[in-house]
Amino acid sequence: MDNRSVLTRELRHHYLFAALDAKQRTRLLGHIHTRPFAAGELLFNQGDAARAFFLLQSGAVKLYRISAEGQEKVMRLIRPGQSFAESVMFMNEPRYPVHGQGIEGGSLVSIECEAFLAILRESFDTCRAVMAQMTRRIQAHWDEIELLTLQNSRYRVIHYLLGLVPDGQRGRVNVILPTRKGLIAAQLAVAPETFSRVLRALTDEGLIEVQDEVVDVYDTEVLRLHIR
Amino acid sequence: MDNRSVLTRELRHHYLFAALDAKQRTRLLGHIHTRPFAAGELLFNQGDAARAFFLLQSGAVKLYRISAEGQEKVMRLIRPGQSFAESVMFMNEPRYPVHGQGIEGGSLVSIECEAFLAILRESFDTCRAVMAQMTRRIQAHWDEIELLTLQNSRYRVIHYLLGLVPDGQRGRVNVILPTRKGLIAAQLAVAPETFSRVLRALTDEGLIEVQDEVVDVYDTEVLRLHIR
DNA sequence: GCGGCACCTTGATATGCATCAAGCTTGCAA
DNA sequence: TTGCAAGCTTGATGCATATCAAGGTGCCGC
Known part of the structure; x- marks a missing residue:
């Protein structure tokens, strides 16, 4: 063979x-x-x-x-x-x-x-x-x-996004969601609606931009600080 | 030595x-x-x-x-x-x-x-x-x-109590809480107040009786079914 | 014996998130 | 082309549980 x-x-x-x-x-x-x-x-x-x-x-x-x-x-x-x-x-x-x-x-x-x-x-x-x-x-x-x-859904989502950033990269980074959003939500133990809402909130706060499965993180370090 | x-x-x-x-x-x-x-x-x-x-x-x-x-x-x-x-x-x-x-x-x-x-x-x-x-x-x-x-606080408490029952025993069993209730609550990831309230609810429903650190489980099998 | 502290309980209130419901987009099949 | 299903978003509502607050009990040191 x-x-x-x-x-x-x-x-x-x-x-x-x-x-x-x-x-x-x-x-x-x-x-x-x-x-x-x-x-x-x-x-x-x-x-x-x-x-x-x-x-x-x-x-x-x-x-x-x-x-x-x-x-x-x-x-x-x-x-x-x-x-x-x-x-x-x-x-x-x-x-x-x-x-x-x-x-x-x-x-x-x-x-x-x-x-x-x-x-x-x-x-x-x-x-x-x-x-x-x-x-x-x-x-x-x-x-x-x-x-x-110990952490709320917002923290979990931010943590997850930062976890997708390739090692060593910082500043502005594009990350690709590895699968459909519903599954990611299930992994983070939040409802799909909640996941969607957190992404929206982060977008509204000018921290990220979401285009389908591509998430544009404007600044990893700023995002890291925006855990409330 | x-x-x-x-x-x-x-x-x-x-x-x-x-x-x-x-x-x-x-x-x-x-x-x-x-x-x-x-x-x-x-x-x-x-x-x-x-x-x-x-x-x-x-x-x-x-x-x-x-x-x-x-x-x-x-x-x-x-x-x-x-x-x-x-x-x-x-x-x-x-x-x-x-x-x-x-x-x-x-x-x-x-x-x-x-x-x-x-x-x-x-x-x-x-x-x-x-x-x-x-x-x-x-x-x-x-x-x-x-x-x-996947489970709520009531389930977690019941599961925990049943986990304290010695292997093989069923029916009426006395279990001893291994440490103060506040720590158990922290282990189950619930507030101490919630832990207290769940025990109270189970008592009111005639499933258990609590005397300090001793919990009298009237019937393990009945308790097991009372997860809602 | 008394005061203070740690722990628990109970009640009132607040809140984060799930749930329900509806509308939107996209892809695919008929 | 139309229709439908899957997935996502958004808004309204409800509920479980945290949080805040107050009082009770037992224990320990003084």
Whole structure:
């Protein structure tokens, strides 16, 4: 398969696989499957038994939960190059803790847990990479919980916009919203209407300009100060 | 030191140390320090450089963050036998991601990160235990985020009370609130007044009875259904 | 025993955000 | 071209929860 060499190249650049030697990588290839998926396609349900975790090659995926009343909270948006559900590897009875659904069609790599655990056993560097990654995720969760409990919707939106600004850039920056506004609202745990209203308020205050999915931030530092 | 044998016994029962052999445990003892702390004593500040993580022997500790307006969110309450801040081990520039403060005086074991990392390098079982633990923490965070965004204060309080019921018990159960009500409220991200009012409402509805820190749950299953 | 403090409770009021409802735009299909 | 559905915006209303304020209780030090 020609597919293999492409896959190999991609894996090399991912933290989970970077520390593997050629032999390990080859061995792993036998336990990896690539498959396409469509926008709207359900990849797995919360509670489904899990035998694999994933690496997104292209497209976009949302991880989310649903409340009893049918309200949806987007827990995480996955973009190409990101892996997700690694944590099922370490569960006694592995089940996906969220729903996963494609929002833009693309291609997904699934890695069998057992196979990867075998690799982990022989590579402390990879173990360490996994632990470091989990630490980052835990950090992100602390931050999100703080954001949800200690900050209002205006703060959350501003924080989100500033989070989209590429590292190191400041001053006037154009940012592109990565998906439709309704999903971003769900991620920030606000109603779509509220998200819309906050953007409007920021526009009226002369801080930003919104043109569909393009947000023109007039000045990152000024915006940062306009959290009330 | 006699202290040592006590410590050794305690470590054996903790997931982080259970898989270690005698030699490793002995080696680690040289990099472990026990120290007392008082109620109200600040153990570390968010952002402090970190060289160690902790295991609580006795007393109680709260991990929390403070908003710009001085509002406090309790991220986690630590009870004897629990470890915390393990994740600083895997950071590039280790800093505590939260404040830590004693709420009841007690005794704290600090374990030097470097020393424990050396152990991890030679024990995959311990690696795996750490990863499993981090997975559980991540799970708990998903759950908490869901709770905060998808559920109202009444649900959160009921969920919290039911979480205090010992495993397997059902029907009429007495639960003991682990700390003062104000802190529990902060953990649930509600105002102390709201927490008080929810308990009152549940009492008025004939579901529970509250006597200081003792909550008499008349029927766990009935309470579970009374989430509105 | 008394004063003061910490914590909790209760009531009144304020407010941020969700919800409901309607209109607008865009894209796509018939 | 028309029609319809999806997504976004905007306005009106309602509700849950925070905030403010006051009083109650128990504890500790003096």
